[in-house]
Amino acid sequence: MKQLSKQVLETVVLIGLTVAVTVALAQPTPSLGASPVLPEGGTVVHGVNFMVKTVLNEAFCIETDVAVSATPSVYLAQCTGRPNQRWTFTDGNDGSSVVVGDRGFCLKAERGAEPEKLGIATCDYHTDQRFTVTPAGLIKERRSDDCLTINSPISGNAILVEECRDQLVAEQTWRFAQ
Numbered sequence: 001m002k003q004l005s006k007q008v009l010e011t012v013v014l015i016g017l018t019v020a021v022t023v024a025l026a027q028p029t030p031s032l033g034a035s036p037v038l039p040e041g042g043t044v045v046h047g048v049n050f051m052v053k054t055v056l057n058e059a060f061c062i063e064t065d066v067a068v069s070a071t072p073s074v075y076l077a078q079c080t081g082r083p084n085q086r087w088t089f090t091d092g093n094d095g096s097s098v099v100v101g102d103r104g105f106c107l108k109a110e111r112g113a114e115p116e117k118l119g120i121a122t123c124d125y126h127t128d129q130r131f132t133v134t135p136a137g138l139i140k141e142r143r144s145d146d147c148l149t150i151n152s153p154i155s156g157n158a159i160l161v162e163e164c165r166d167q168l169v170a171e172q173t174w175r176f177a178q
Contacts, residue, residue: 048088051079055137055173060154061085064120066105074107074118076154079177089133096130096142098123107131109141109161118148118159137173138164147172 052062054076061079066072079085087107089097099107106123110116123129130142139148147164149172150157165172 049178050087050089050176051081051085051178052087052139053079053175053177054150054154054170055175056150056170057154058175062087062118062159064101064105066102066120072105072120074120074159076150076157076159089131092130094130094142096132098125098129099131109144109146116146116161118161133174136168137175138168139174140164148174 054060059079060076062074063077063085064072064074065084067084077085084102086101088100090100091097100123101107101120104123105120106125106129108119108121109128110119111128121129127143128141131148132140132142134140140146141148141161144161145164146161149160149162151160151171
């Protein structure tokens with residue numbers, strides 16, 4: 001097998017299903033020091049069962065209340081590792097991922113809302129449910145290339161979908177952990 005300089009392909013067997021997992025080698029980010037996106041294994045990952053943490057405070061993860069709310073939302077909460085904080089990043093042909101969470105619902109950029117924010121809905125695989133993850137730790141909506149962004153204070157905040165800043169900032173940088 002040919003060795004790849006930017007990507008390493010692995011196969012993971014999960015509950016009898018074979019899932020392709022792409023692992024990209026992370027590059028250091030000058031404005032934040034060492035690569036903040038690195039999970040415990042030292043790589044940026046597309047795959048299953050990830051908690052997505054903000055580098056502003058890695059005790060906070062992306063969470064959904066889809067299991068308990070008639071109008072579910074996505075927000076930051078203390079990391080617990082429960083299923084409502086676990087996400088699967090699919091591996092699309094165009095390099096984008098549909099991000100599947102608790103009970104099979106997908107993250108979605110809620111367009112038209114002011115401010116535009118990250119939501120969750122039944123998976124339909126449209127462009128507003130497609131995201132790319134950069135080696136620097138940005139999560140970008142595929143259609144607009146806008147970044148998932150948080151504002152302080154962290155707890156309970158909605159996650160916004162807004163223009164990526166010119167320089168890498170902690171409010172738009174995420175880290176993956178299993």
